[in-house]
Structures are given as structure tokens and as C-alpha cells.
Amino acid sequence: MNGAVSSSLMSTKINDSEYHPTYGNSSQKQMKRSLEQIEYKENTEALARFAKALGHPTRIAILKHLDNQSCCFTGDLVEVFPLAQSTISQHLKELKNAGLIQGELKPPKIKYCINQDNWKIAKALFQQFFD
Amino acid sequence: MNGAVSSSLMSTKINDSEYHPTYGNSSQKQMKRSLEQIEYKENTEALARFAKALGHPTRIAILKHLDNQSCCFTGDLVEVFPLAQSTISQHLKELKNAGLIQGELKPPKIKYCINQDNWKIAKALFQQFFD
């Protein structure tokens, strides 16, 4: 059901133990929050997921930079932004998990590019959402 | 400089003490975080701000609902979603602060609609972002 989107979203992931914001909740410990899962429509979660990834100016800026340069290395970004290398790396990870970018080993560096397939999906989702 | 966008974004707000995610930081207390403000390009923050507001499935669903019904009351949403009234209200507040919706007093209720002006701005920003 979420096949086309989610499966390709994860195409760059190494394993599945990555960050997954599960709305509703999968943990077993007692909570204040309602236990009942909220079921959202078809593309609602996918769109929210993309939006969440875009919800930080640094990540927007990274994507813009990637789009301009077509590709770049982590180190390039560290020089562009006044943020620690670990912080940049974390933002890259989130963008990767959201499926918006992909990394390619270019030893000793890692080259990041926009993930064009998912980019198109995201674009379509936003376009459709805004009518 | 951010005139056209930001000023209209705030058009539905009552006062300015609302939530403002200031990237970089305005508080004076000692922090681990870098004190230097990060300056982002023109529309980067505006886009991130819209994206952040869209970054939760419930808010996407609320907006879809508003778009279908063209308008609706808080109470309607409370019936649609398995969430507390206060939670719905909070999501509405965030959407309002982001400028995506606006409220109109319709005693004893409050009628929420899409803020068409800012909707167009957001749409344009995302469109331009995705090329």
C-alpha cells in the first residue's frame, strides 16, 4: 500500500534499525499518550515525513547546495556552515533517511547527491497537496 | 528583505509573543550551542518554517480536511481525529502561527479556513524549491 513510496525511500539505508517516527506508538512501556494507532490516509504520512525532513533551515540549505553543485562531500558542507562536523553528518543522515539524498563512496570521501527518484515523488506529493 | 513573505505570514497572529523558532539563539544564558547566529538565504527560513508546520501527519490531515470542507470548526476536527481537544487546538495554533490557516469568530464557535494568501506563497516556495 505504501509500496512505491516507502520502499524506494529506504533504498539508501544500510539496515532497518534507523530512525522511524512511528505516529501512534510501537513501544510497549506504559504511556500517557493514547495507545490507539492513528491511521492516516494514503500519502499523508509520506508527505509529513518529507516535510519534517525539510523542516529545518540547515537541511533546506544543504539541499539547495546539493542542487547547485549537483553533488558534494560532507567536508564541503562543514566548511560552508558554521556547524560541527557531527551536526552536519546528522542532518545528512536525516535527509538520507527521508530518502531525499543518497551517498556514494568516493574514498576517502562520501559524495552526496539528491535522490532524483524520491525527489520527484516528494515534488509530486507537495504539488498535489497544494493543488 | 523578508518583507513580503514574513509580514503576511504573521497577519493572523494576535501578538508577537508567539512561538518563534530562532535558529541561532536569542536567549542570554550560557549554552553549549554555538552563539553565533546562522544566516540563511532569503527564502530558506520561510520554506523551513512552512515545512516544519507540515511535518506532522495530523496537521497534514487537518489541512486536507480544511481543503475539502473549505472551512470547519475545531469541534469538527475533534470528532474526526482520536485526539484530545487540547491537542487539536495546539496543532491548529501551529498551523495558524505558520500562517497556513486563519480563524474567524463565529460565536460560539471558531471557523478555520486555509489562509489563501500564504497558501499561495508556500506553494510557490515549494514549487520553486523542487524546481
Place this chain on the structure above:
DNA sequence: AATACCCATCGTAGATTTGCGATAAGCAAT
């Protein structure tokens, strides 16, 4: 003025995010 209705706001708890420095992990060359 008091009531009733609807909704916002407050206060709180737990989860998540963001940031940093420090450390580990991966790969190529020596």
C-alpha cells in the same frame, strides 16, 4: 448576573530534535 457552550491556554510528562566534543569506523596508501 448566571449559565452554557466552545475553544484556548496552562501545566506537566515523556519523546524527539539539535547541537557539541569525543571517539570509532572505513578505506587507501604507505
Place this chain on the structure above:
DNA sequence: ATTGCTTATCGCAAATCTACGATGGGTATT
């Protein structure tokens, strides 16, 4: 095997987010 370079991950602290119940505020109506 060791070194060097690059990047990911860990562990922590502070801030923010999400959710709830409880309370407060505003606007008719009685």
C-alpha cells in the same frame, strides 16, 4: 600492520514537540 584522511556514531545537555487533563476566557442566551 600502521598511518592518515574522512565521515559516522556515541553520549551528553538543552531545547522543542506531542499529548493529555484541567482550567480559564470569551460570547451568546437565559
